[in-house]
Amino acid sequence: MRFAAQRDPLVVAAPQHMSTRQVAVHLLLRKGLFMFGAVVITLMILMAIFAPLLAPYDPNAVDMQNSLAKPSAQHLLGTDNLGRDTLSRLIYGARTSLIVGLAAVAAAVILGGILGTVAGFLGGIVQAVIMRIVDMLMSIPMLLLALTLAAVLGGGLKNVVIAISVSMIPPFARLMAAQTITIKERDFVSAQRSMGAPKWRTMVGTVMPNAYPAVLVFGTMQIGAAILGEAGLSYLGIGIQAPTAAWGAMVSLGFPYLVQYPLLSIVPGVAVMLVVFAFNMVGDGLRDVLDPRLRGTS
């Protein structure tokens, strides 16, 4: 009898569960490419934080006697045309890339997210106006837009971030608008409305949390794109200004010596490639875990 009393059907329904987060982490650890990406990104973050400790030389110390030196015990990755240690510049360059990537994407997520949510949720004329402006911006290639902005604003870290984030707002706004339009048709949105919740509350409290998986996945991939964008701008000479170490600028610097001494361009180029690839793999992995339809496959 006591046993029967314990087996209340409602209590049994309470699962001895792993939390949703634990399940997600568990799934992610099983993905090789995700782990590879995660390790690369972690190393890069550590490298950026501890740059002064890790770099064997001052990245800006010129040593003309020793320019274009081949890799050696003193200079593991050689030196550039001004005799600066390539490894040290690479380590410091990670800072620039990371700051640009994270800051630009964060700004684009916030601005694009707000624009997209408002447009998608309110619909009608508001949506038409916002989305047409976004479409206009989108019709300009991202790099070209960033290039124009950087040219107008001038170089420097802050302006590069502004240029790249502005050029990234349109895709985030469209993603968010599309997400919002599907989410606002769901029953829990009308249920919330029936409780007398004002619109802004539904937008912030209900629409945004439901759209977050898609934004997280896309955002992670866009960090790679932003780093690439910064490298592109720096390569074209309107990004990060010398002598600050930046990977794109380093590739560009090696250009005149491409035949004579290709390593100068290859080293930062490979770094950019590796990091962009890593962010894409992490984004892919997150998508697989966050999209329940793909869970368990591949």
Added chain:
Amino acid sequence: MSEATTGTMSGAAAPAAAPASRTPILEVRDLRVQFKTPLGTVNAVDGVSYELYEDEIVAVVGESGCGKSATQLAVMQLLQSPPGRIAGGEVVFEGQDLLKFKKNGPEMRKVRGGQIAMIFQEPINSLNPVLTIGDQLVEAYELHCGLKGQTDKQVAIDLLKMVGIPAAEKRVNDYPHQFSGGMCQRVMIAMGLSCSPRILIADEPTTALDVTTQAQMLELMKNLVREMHASLVIVTHNLGVVARYVERIYVMYAGRVVESGSTKDIFGNPRHPYTLGLLKSVPRLDEVQGSRLIPIEGMPPNLIDMPGTCAFLPRCPYAVEQCRTEPWPELTCVGEGHCARCYVNVEERRS
């Protein structure tokens, strides 16, 4: 179920106090709802009037597409518009016409969830999947009552206990997908009643649930509503399910009320052929073994071009010549609080 939900159940509905002696808390007068479609305007609700008295439980019954949900959504001003539109009428709640309020204005928002709460058909879809039960449970409370020094968690736990969810302290942190359909509906009921509204509108609250849970849910709603002295409107297509819980019934067909009366009148002395059809299509315990349920033949009419005559005419087994030549009759009362929209005295014709 636990004693909490069986406590005040007393068989039949509360004594049928003559409704006229009570004051109506909600009066809907000549409400019209239209939906604009590419094929034409659908008159989903076409001049519906009804009253709801204090402490009363009322059912609105009818087939799919007869305008029962649209009526309730219009009362709450929750119609999706476009394409929906309230084309006329009044919804008087505590002396104020709710339709005069702006759809999303602060007055209407105060009514929604604060004074009139609504729960929907699909409890699982009505909960936000990315928030914990506790987080969303307190939303209405926070919006309308404000947290008076309590933590939102404590409020949520109390609410879960109120609707009989065991281990409430633990379950507040769960997500909706960890709850069963019945438990989700309990959460919705708790949410709806969290701020002691005057009226709870339950739009097909049991349709998505299995039969054993349906009775529990109605019982729970009935008991809680009684405790809070609120009124309850149950919208359903299943006359059988609500019979023992409600005091009065409105039967709707093609966007109009075709019969209204006390539960006793509707079941014992139905005056409209449609009501009769609904009753015959519900299984009864006192039926002769082996007898078949009788479905209502045909389909509800297309609401875009309605005939001027009675909308039930094509499906009506009792139709007389008058039905074919004269317009749909008005709702005429045949007894104390018992009205029907029919020329034929079904009672006489049956015998």
